Amino acid sequence: MKTLKVLDLFAGGGGFSTGFLQSKNINVEFEIVKAVELDQAASDTLRGHLGEERVIQGDITCTSTKEKIYKTCSDVDVVIGGPPCQTFSLAGPARSGTAEMREKLKNDSRNTLYKHFFEIVDYIKPTFVVFENVEGMLSKKVDATQGLNNKQVQVIELICDELESKGYTTNIENSISDRFQVLNAAEYGVPQHRRRIIIIANRLGCENPRLEPTNGFFDKPSFLTVKHSIAHLPVRLPRISVSRLDNLKNIDVIRKNYRKSLSFFIESLEILAIKEAETKKLQGLEQLYKRLKEESEYIKGKRSYKIYNLKKFIALYNELILEYGINEFEDSFHLKNHQSREHNFRDIIIFIKTKQGSNSARFMNRASDDYNEFLDSLYPYNKSKHKDTYVKHSWGKPSNTILAHMEKDGLKFIHPEQPRTLTPYEAQLLQSFPEDYIFCGGRNDQYRQIGNAVPPKLAQSIGRSLIHLYEKSSAINSEVSIG
């Protein structure tokens, strides 16, 4: 068995490494010699999976970190990595922020971290390099002539040129000019649409493999779906915040429609309770539904709306989800990260009434089939600037791209059926991490590591293609030496 030694730079919570470890065949396997990461929680996650001795926690731009890398990784065969991508990303301020924010991002040092990646590659000179980044990097251009003739060049082309100048081949087989690939994770067995660019480079003088999709084409299995990945998980209900209820933007709309709003909430619990009764998974849900239905009837019977009554109702709900053990771990340790964040009552009503697979841009658009006057009036954000704040997933499709932004809020990741956003554990499965993979840190640390990761299943396909290249080049070399 040949072992190809790997150095994982900007390793995050270990998506890239996990996929490489999964991609062995009977002749070749990968070993992660070192994974380098700055963030505490992500480094803890890596230590848990790879072992303490394989993690260098430090800043890649610092000489001391580079020295540790050079001391321990001089003989690695493969360097993999995806430097952070704040300025390249199609999501977030790079796309939608103010001019000031965009200017700040332009000067963000994270924009040049990839240069450290290539400095390390140049020192170690591994046989293979795999560079991964967001698709938004394709639109990133720089003036390559230091202002001499103002010629804007794509950063991705510069990176390929840089690799070529260091003796690497970046060309892809069966093509005249392609040097990088844009891959949609859904086409590689990941239940999520996620488009990423990769460059594969080698010092063997061989053309690099073009990855063959495994899913979604006429002769291949179809895409994996949200249902396939998370429908089996136990129901989770969010705590609902009570204290700031009076100050919520547009709470007036709830006030004017409080009977209707309570009915929506109770109906959504009823649907869950009926389903759970069929599968006999969670008896507590039915009891919860019955108790809250009674309470809601009592409030609805009152002649006028009182915020006090709604607060009391929510407080009772919060108590009962504990009392009936709705969010308990059961026996499974890895389900500890399957917990919902807290939500407010207005958002919960929006979650419930948004149609599966639809979003706020649609429910506010009078021309759309999904137009909903009530939701339109409840929408609390600036309608001219941000229309797509709320997105509800559908069971029957791959999920939208899981983003590190989930650490801030999960409004673009509403569960298809339950009145909440996705838990870290659901995001982990939609990113194709193994079921028993444990992310360290608090809930937001987990969302960040998961949202930043290369989906292991995609990384596995990349690893397999590298093994294929390695075996092909070894076969050619042995033919040459025999000849």
Ligand SMILES: C[S@@+](CC[C@H](N)C(=O)[O-])C[C@H]1O[C@@H](n2cnc3c(N)ncnc32)[C@H](O)[C@@H]1O
């Ligand atoms: C896009 S994520 C990488 C995800 C990873 N490839 C995976 O598959 O899970 C980039 C990572 O680089 C780390 N990072 C940022 N600046 C760094 C630095 N100067 N030195 C080391 N790591 C850094 C971030 O903490 C983040 O976890």
